[in-house]
Amino acid sequence: MHQKQFAKQLRQNMTEAEQSLWYHLRAYRLNGKRFRRQQPIGPYIVDFVHFGSKVIVEADGGQHNDSVNDKKRDAWLSGQGYTVLRFWNHEILQQTDVVLGVIYGEVGRRE
Numbered sequence: 001m002h003q004k005q006f007a008k009q010l011r012q013n014m015t016e017a018e019q020s021l022w023y024h025l026r027a028y029r030l031n032g033k034r035f036r037r038q039q040p041i042g043p044y045i046v047d048f049v050h051f052g053s054k055v056i057v058e059a060d061g062g063q064h065n066d067s068v069n070d071k072k073r074d075a076w077l078s079g080q081g082y083t084v085l086r087f088w089n090h091e092i093l094q095q096t097d098v099v100l101g102v103i104y105g106e107v108g109r110r111e
Contacts (some may be wrong), residue, residue: 014037014038015059015061015089016089016093017059017061017087017089017090017092017093018037018047018059020092020093020096021047021048021057021059021087021092021096021099022037022048024096024100025037025048025057025103030100030103030104030107031104033050033052033053033104033107034050034051034052035048035049035050035057036048036049036051041056041077041080041082042076042077042080043076044073044076044077046058046077046084047059049082050107052107052111053083053106053107053108053109053110053111054080054081054082054083054110055082055083055085055103055106055107055110056077056082056083056084056085057085057087057103058070058084058085058086058087059087059089059092060086060087060088060089061088061089070086074086083106083110085102085103085106087099087102
Protein backbone atom coordinates (compact mmCIF):
# COMPACT_ATOMS: atom_id res chain seq x y z
CA MET A 1 0.00 0.00 0.00
CA HIS A 2 1.28 3.47 -0.85
CA GLN A 3 2.47 5.45 2.17
CA LYS A 4 -0.10 8.26 1.78
CA GLN A 5 -2.94 5.75 1.47
CA PHE A 6 -1.69 3.90 4.54
CA ALA A 7 -1.49 7.17 6.52
CA LYS A 8 -5.07 7.95 5.50
CA GLN A 9 -6.17 4.50 6.65
CA LEU A 10 -4.42 5.05 10.00
CA ARG A 11 -6.20 8.40 10.42
CA GLN A 12 -9.54 6.68 9.86
CA ASN A 13 -8.77 3.88 12.35
CA MET A 14 -7.15 5.64 15.31
CA THR A 15 -7.01 3.95 18.69
CA GLU A 16 -8.93 5.36 21.64
CA ALA A 17 -5.73 6.87 23.04
CA GLU A 18 -4.84 8.45 19.68
CA GLN A 19 -8.35 9.89 19.38
CA SER A 20 -8.14 11.34 22.88
CA LEU A 21 -4.73 12.89 22.26
CA TRP A 22 -5.78 14.22 18.85
CA TYR A 23 -8.74 15.98 20.47
CA HIS A 24 -6.26 18.03 22.52
CA LEU A 25 -3.66 18.57 19.78
CA ARG A 26 -5.88 19.40 16.81
CA ALA A 27 -7.06 22.83 15.70
CA TYR A 28 -4.26 24.67 17.53
CA ARG A 29 -5.74 23.63 20.92
CA LEU A 30 -2.36 23.14 22.60
CA ASN A 31 -1.58 26.83 23.12
CA GLY A 32 -1.83 27.68 19.44
CA LYS A 33 0.55 24.93 18.26
CA ARG A 34 -0.27 23.13 15.01
CA PHE A 35 0.10 19.36 15.00
CA ARG A 36 -0.46 16.93 12.17
CA ARG A 37 -1.55 13.33 12.65
CA GLN A 38 -0.46 10.13 10.94
CA GLN A 39 2.18 12.02 8.98
CA PRO A 40 4.71 10.34 6.67
CA ILE A 41 8.30 11.32 7.47
CA GLY A 42 10.90 9.52 5.40
CA PRO A 43 10.14 5.79 5.46
CA TYR A 44 7.92 6.07 8.56
CA ILE A 45 4.47 7.30 9.51
CA VAL A 46 4.41 9.07 12.86
CA ASP A 47 1.33 9.43 15.05
CA PHE A 48 1.60 13.20 15.65
CA VAL A 49 4.17 15.82 14.70
CA HIS A 50 4.76 19.51 15.32
CA PHE A 51 7.01 20.52 12.44
CA GLY A 52 8.05 23.90 13.86
CA SER A 53 9.81 22.28 16.82
CA LYS A 54 10.41 18.88 15.18
CA VAL A 55 8.64 17.07 18.03
CA ILE A 56 6.99 13.73 17.30
CA VAL A 57 4.47 12.18 19.69
CA GLU A 58 3.81 8.45 19.60
CA ALA A 59 0.93 6.67 21.35
CA ASP A 60 2.08 3.14 22.13
CA GLY A 61 0.19 -0.01 22.99
CA GLY A 62 1.60 -3.30 24.26
CA GLN A 63 3.03 -4.27 20.87
CA HIS A 64 5.68 -1.56 21.33
CA ASN A 65 7.11 -3.03 24.55
CA ASP A 66 10.90 -3.27 24.00
CA SER A 67 10.43 -3.07 20.24
CA VAL A 68 13.68 -3.23 18.26
CA ASN A 69 11.88 -1.65 15.29
CA ASP A 70 10.86 1.34 17.44
CA LYS A 71 14.46 1.86 18.56
CA LYS A 72 15.66 1.77 14.94
CA ARG A 73 12.88 4.13 13.89
CA ASP A 74 13.56 6.56 16.77
CA ALA A 75 17.28 6.57 15.91
CA TRP A 76 16.52 7.42 12.28
CA LEU A 77 14.08 10.19 13.25
CA SER A 78 16.57 11.59 15.79
CA GLY A 79 19.17 11.64 13.03
CA GLN A 80 16.79 13.87 11.06
CA GLY A 81 16.62 16.31 13.99
CA TYR A 82 13.35 15.14 15.55
CA THR A 83 12.66 14.47 19.21
CA VAL A 84 10.37 11.48 19.74
CA LEU A 85 8.11 11.42 22.79
CA ARG A 86 6.51 8.05 23.49
CA PHE A 87 3.55 7.59 25.80
CA TRP A 88 1.73 4.40 26.70
CA ASN A 89 -1.95 4.38 25.78
CA HIS A 90 -2.98 4.10 29.44
CA GLU A 91 -0.89 7.21 30.27
CA ILE A 92 -2.69 9.19 27.57
CA LEU A 93 -6.10 8.05 28.77
CA GLN A 94 -5.52 8.29 32.53
CA GLN A 95 -2.98 11.13 32.87
CA THR A 96 -3.88 13.36 29.95
CA ASP A 97 -2.84 16.61 31.66
CA VAL A 98 0.61 15.22 32.49
CA VAL A 99 1.12 13.98 28.91
CA LEU A 100 0.02 17.33 27.46
CA GLY A 101 2.35 19.16 29.86
CA VAL A 102 5.33 17.11 28.70
CA ILE A 103 4.45 17.70 25.04
CA TYR A 104 3.95 21.43 25.57
CA GLY A 105 7.22 21.72 27.47
CA GLU A 106 9.21 19.95 24.76
CA VAL A 107 7.66 21.96 21.96
CA GLY A 108 8.44 25.18 23.86
CA ARG A 109 12.07 24.15 24.43
CA ARG A 110 12.64 23.32 20.77
CA GLU A 111 10.97 26.31 19.08
